[in-house]
Amino acid sequence: MSQISLADLNAASKADFVAALANVVEYSPWIAEQLAAKRPFAGINELHAALMAAIQSAEPDVQLALIRAHPDLADKTQRAAGLTAESTDEQNSAGLDRLSEAEYAAFERANGAYRDKFGFPYIVCVRRHTRDSVLRDFETRLLNIAKTETRRAIEEIGRISALRLDQLVMADDRLKVHGRLSTHVLDNHIGKPAPGVPIELVELASLGESRIIARAVTNADGRTDQPLIGGRPLPIGRYELRFRVAQYYAERNVPLSDPPFLDEIPLRFAISEPESHYHVPLLVTPWSYSTYRGS
Amino acid sequence: MSQISLADLNAASKADFVAALANVVEYSPWIAEQLAAKRPFAGINELHAALMAAIQSAEPDVQLALIRAHPDLADKTQRAAGLTAESTDEQNSAGLDRLSEAEYAAFERANGAYRDKFGFPYIVCVRRHTRDSVLRDFETRLLNIAKTETRRAIEEIGRISALRLDQLVMADDRLKVHGRLSTHVLDNHIGKPAPGVPIELVELASLGESRIIARAVTNADGRTDQPLIGGRPLPIGRYELRFRVAQYYAERNVPLSDPPFLDEIPLRFAISEPESHYHVPLLVTPWSYSTYRGS
Amino acid sequence: MSQISLADLNAASKADFVAALANVVEYSPWIAEQLAAKRPFAGINELHAALMAAIQSAEPDVQLALIRAHPDLADKTQRAAGLTAESTDEQNSAGLDRLSEAEYAAFERANGAYRDKFGFPYIVCVRRHTRDSVLRDFETRLLNIAKTETRRAIEEIGRISALRLDQLVMADDRLKVHGRLSTHVLDNHIGKPAPGVPIELVELASLGESRIIARAVTNADGRTDQPLIGGRPLPIGRYELRFRVAQYYAERNVPLSDPPFLDEIPLRFAISEPESHYHVPLLVTPWSYSTYRGS
Amino acid sequence: MSQISLADLNAASKADFVAALANVVEYSPWIAEQLAAKRPFAGINELHAALMAAIQSAEPDVQLALIRAHPDLADKTQRAAGLTAESTDEQNSAGLDRLSEAEYAAFERANGAYRDKFGFPYIVCVRRHTRDSVLRDFETRLLNIAKTETRRAIEEIGRISALRLDQLVMADDRLKVHGRLSTHVLDNHIGKPAPGVPIELVELASLGESRIIARAVTNADGRTDQPLIGGRPLPIGRYELRFRVAQYYAERNVPLSDPPFLDEIPLRFAISEPESHYHVPLLVTPWSYSTYRGS
Incomplete structure (x- = not known):
């Protein structure tokens, strides 16, 4: 997606402005039309706040139409018929394009039950989720009343549009839509950072396969050169960091028992705040x- | 197995003494006959030391016959034909009666290669091992020369006989043949032991299935009423202790994130000294x- | 003090019983007289409960007389005139016989202010206190109303009498009047308990000198042969445990920086529950x- | 001291160059004269290396004169007579201007003994030391032979001149002459950095008074806005960091015992590498x- 500066957006003709923001909210150009009249925006946070205000002050039937313009999650027929490029990317980010038949079936049942109860599709900002947490969210939200779910759907549209704006628009300020997961290995045996420790980050799944989503080796400062996850929301879910410490110590000729008391150390934890910094160090x-x- | 006191053994007729110790070393009554003449024994450690001395001072061909009197590990034909009750129990303790076809095949290959190279069966004190560590031990020992393996075989016969003596004979002293695995959960959030924490102990397997070998719940002192493993050697191998801490904190109304940052905590470690005490606590x-x- | 068995107390003549318990509560034989009629006691806890019931059900003027039968704390004139042997021992236990002139003056002021306000002496079970915590307790209790202080005085008389009974009477059950302070040094550098570590326990004082109240060296299990404090209440107060770890590592030829990063490690903590077990370990x-x- | 750029030094007349560097090495303009001919220098590290080469390749009697041009440490008479401004600042940095009479006496004895043995003054880069470590260094170096001490004196002159060059000359590169001491308070009770924790850094002294050398309060990230020591070498010596954690928890209404189990936590450690980063965190x-x- 090519980017556009906020200055250019502020200066653009109304038609160009609406075209540029066409895909920030699914199939709903009326929002961009309202925003055009509110220009100039001092920053991207102000732009996004205006977008949310436009949606929240819309008539109920307009809000409902907006919600209904969104596709079902992980729906095969809709995917075959074609989603917006943005929806496709987002659904793939959570691995929704790699579901097993059983998982597709689970999502289909959930989608059906949700539509039956509320009369509109379940909307969630999938970039903030793992497959596991989407299914848990489905279950929780199915228990809500319709009014609550309308509000929740608009909240999620707000998160989706914030991430799309963040990718589309360059401005001096940034939306707070990214998180960061980092680690650090401190070798308390010698009182120094531990370099050269192989690390894996695994996303744990209740349904389906757990999968390795990052690999790294610690640098001279005992950290990884890049965050394990960065530049995007941290998907809500359960994770395991694995550190190969016996290999590290063996390479440094530290006497170990056979088999070594500690070999691959798993740290298992959950992420619940996608826009936060999680630092999960190992002192060893x-x-x-x-x-x-x-x- | 019914027990007999060392005093009774010391006082028994030679025939009764030899009969009582018949199965301490497989099919080798000559050892008990020699021991009978060395009575009385001041303790069980002295008895076992005399047994080892008898074996170590025997002629090479007698030692070889002793080694050859032992069955192959995990051999289906021999099991069908009947092992001594002691051998059967011991092999079962390491799960050798629950092998998959693939595992049987691996043991058969190893047994064959070992017999081909050394001309006698591979002997190991299986109560000190997991399936994983037996296969690793096989690989290591296959690299030895015959003389080393004769010595190793006698060492293992010594360990096997020590465990059998420990079960058979009551004395004032004890052989050092048992280990102990214990844990302790300390709740640093309130500065007290953590009661009611569900714990699982899993034996990790490279080949085949990992399996839960103990379950417990912590008592008022944050410990388990019984050691996780006790009253027997700790099998060499890799383990994982799992503590359900989110459940513990939720029951005490401690505010947690959703999903909780820490839910089930795995501590993965290896045991290399079967006769030692391993204490693996969790401070949380x-x-x-x-x-x-x-x- | 010579001990007497509960059985003998139960069987004694009334006069002997009263004589035996004469000094359990200061100058108040009427209590023992009442207790004599309640015999036999099944245990020492039952005996002490009866003693407390006798005091609590006495008329207000009798209670007041009982309270007034107690000496002032750390009062020089009364000490010169003679306290009961029990009072002298107890006051000395908290170091009240080693006060500086300034400290005597502080206690005298506090005693005077307390007597002026309440019309009876300040009573506290000094075996449960350090000099510091007695002075803090004085300050807090001076703010109470008289009714509260009457109740508090009786509570403290209860604690004093429980400790005196515990020393005097042998029974099958024990009063819960003792605490325990222990430590443990675990050397995480080698995964074993640390033997031979010199330890000091210091009682910290705000007013006057801090003083070393116990010294020990860790044994083969990294513990001390005796608890640092045991067989008596743990005096409420602030403490510092000091572990000479550089010496320990140097003796084991572990490479250290010069000067060593960690040399004498101080752990500073407070005791607030005199009848509890405090375990304060060092993992190092x-x-x-x-x-x-x-x- | 006003600064000068390396570019200007490279371009200056020989006389100006020598004048600019006059005080980098005490009373020894011949060094700057030699350096002038080696210009241009690509960086400050190259300049300092050239300076060291000049000293190391000088004739023994010239080196000796250079060493003798330095003042005694903490010498009252010399201070009264006037040291270079640089020497005065440096000696004050280690607190040598605030010595008690007893400490002056100790330094005087050490100076005298050193001069008697070697025939030249004891030279040390005092900015890298505390009073304690200077006295320890004195004792160690008094045991050396003269040849070793000549080498050590030149090493120390190298360190002194590096620090003076670092203050005097602006260049694109930096000499590695500074260290950094930092801390971080992590509140494991709530899984967040601990803001608002009062911290003191104390330099511990064997002889004379320990003194508080920095105070700080943790910021929102649980760190201090400035390093506790930074922008200069970390003086070799023993330190104590003190964290007022009971105050921190009380302000957040966390239930504590009375007195609180942990109140002011002391972390005692030593610095042995003045040019390193020491990070001493508290997880609490x-x-x-x-x-x-x-x-």
């Missing part, structure tokens, strides 16, 4: 370790 | 934990 | 350490 | 804490 000796949610 | 808050090899 | 490497309130 | 709950040498 051949005989002990600790971890904590750091900053 | 909803946001941090640590462990170490304790005592 | 040459580059890290941790502690926690354990059990 | 009301009932536990840990620290480690971090990065």
Whole structure:
């Protein structure tokens, strides 16, 4: 997606402005038309706030039409018929394009039950979720009343549009839509950062396969050169970080038992705040370790 | 197996003494006959030391016959034909009666290769091992020369006989043949032991299925009423202790994130010293934990 | 003080019973007289409960007389004139016989203010206190109303009498009047308990000198042969445990920086529950350490 | 001291160059004269390396004169007579201007003994030391032979001149002459950085008074806005960081015992590498804490 500056958006003709923002909210050009009249925007946060105000002050039937303009999650027929490019990318980010038949079936049942109860599709900002957490969210939200779900759907449209704006528009300020997951290995045996420790990050799944989503090796400062997840929301879900510490110590000729008391150390934790920084360090000796949610 | 006191053994007729010790070493009554003449024994450690001395001072061909009197590990034909009750129990303790076809095949290959190279069966004190560590031990020992393996075989016969003596003979002293695995959950959030934490102990397997080998719930002192493994050697191998801490904190109304940052905490470690005490505690808050090899 | 069995107390003549318990409550034989009629007691807890019931059901003027039968704390004139042996021992236990002139003056002021306000002496079970915590307790209780202080005085008389009974009477059950302070040094550098670590326990004082109240060296299990404090209440107050870890590591030829990053490690903590078990361990490497309130 | 750029030094007349560097090495303009001919220097590290080469290749009697041009440490008579401004600042940095009479006496004895043995003054880069570590260094170096001490004196002159060059000359590169001491308070009770924790850094002294050398309060990220020591070498010595954690928890209404189990936590450690980064964090709950040498 090519980017456009906020200055250019502020200066554009109404038609160009509406065209540029066409896909920020699915099939709903009336929002961009309202925003055009509110220009200039001092920043991207102001632009997004105006967008939310436009939706929240719309008549109920207009809001409902907006919600209904969204596709079902992980729906095969709709995918075959074609989603917007944005929807496709987003659904793929959570692995919704790689579901097993059983998982498709689970999503289909959930979609059907939701539509039956509320009369509109279940909307969620999938970039903030793993497959596991989407299914949990489905279950929770199915218990709500319609009024609550209308509000929730608009909230999620707000999150989806914020992420799309963040990708589309360059401005001096940034929307707070990204999180960061980092780690650090401290070798308490020698009182120094541990370089060269192989690390895997696994997304744990209740249904279907857990999968490795990042691999890294610690650098001279015991950290990874890049965050394990960065530049995007942290998907809500359960994870496991695995550190190959026996290999690290063996390479440094530290005497270990056979088999080594600690070999691959798993740190299992969950992410619940997609826009936060999670620092999950490992303090380690051949005989002990600790971890904590750091900053 | 019914027990007999060392005093009774010391006082028994030679025939009764030899009969009582018949199965301490497989099909080798000559050892008990020699021991009968060395009576009285001041303790069970002295008895076992005499047994080892008898074997170690035997002529090479007698030692070889002793080694050859042992069955192959996990051999289906021999099991069908009948092992001594002691051998059967011991092999079952390591799960050798629950092998998959693939695992049987692996053991058969290893047995064959070992017999081909050394001309006698591979002997190991299986109560000190998991399936994983037996296969690793096989691989390592296949690389030895025959002389080393004769010595190793006698060592293992010594360990097997020590465990059988420990079960058979009551004395004032004890052989050092048992280990102990214990844990302790300390709740650093309130500065007290954590009661009511569900714990599972899993034996990890490279080949075949990992399996839960103990379940417990912590008592008022944050410990388990019984050691997780006790009263027997700790099988060499890799393990995982799992503590359900989110459940523990939720029951105490401690505010947690959703999903909780820490839910089921896995501590993965290996045992390499079957006759030692391994204490693997968990110090925990909803946001941090640590462990170490304790005592 | 020579001990007497509960059985003998139950069987004694009334006169002997009263004589035996004469000093359990200061100058108040009427209590023992009442208790004599309630015999036999099934245990020492039942005996002490009866004693408390006798005091609590006495008329207000009798209670007041009982309270007034107690000496002032740390009062020089009364000490010169002679306290009961029990009072003298108890006051000395908290170091009240080693006060500086300034401290005597502080106690005298506090005693005077308390007597002026309430018309009776300040009573506290000094075996449960350090000098620091007695002075803090004085300050807090001076703010109470008279009714509260009458109740508090009786509570403290109850604690004093429980400790005196515990020393005097042998029974099958025990009063819960003792605490225990213990430690444990775990060397995470080698995954074993740390033997031979010199330890000091210091009672910290705001007013006057801090003083070393126990010294020990860790044994093969990383513990001390005796608890640091045991067989008596843990005096409420602030403490520091000091562990000479650089010496320990140097003796084991572990490479250290010069000067060593960690040399003498101080763990500073407070005791607030005199009848509890405080376990304050040290988990240590040459580059890290941790502690926690354990059990 | 006003600064000068390396470019200007490279372009200056020889006389101006020598004048500019006059005080980099005490009373020894011949060094600057030699350096003038080696211009241009690509960076400040190259300049300092050339300076060291000039000294190291000088004749022994010239080196000796250079060493003798330095003042005694903490010498009252010389201070009264006037040191270079640089020497005065440096000696004051280690608190050598605030010595008690007893400490002056100790330094005088050490100076005298050193001069008697070697025939030249003891030289040390005092900015890298505390009073304690200077006295320890004195004792160690007094045991050396003269040849070793000549080498050590030149090393120290190298460190002194590096620090003076660092202050005097602006260049694109930097000499590695500074260290950094930082901390971080992580509240494991809530899984977040701890803001608002009052911290003191104390330099511990064996002889004379320990003194508070920095105070700070943690910011929203649990860190201090400025490093506790930064922009200069970390003086070799023993330190204590003190964290007022009971105050922190009380302000957040976390239930604490009375007195609180942990109130002011002291972390005692030593610095041995003045040009390194020492990170000494505190991971804390009301009932536990840990620290480690971090990065």
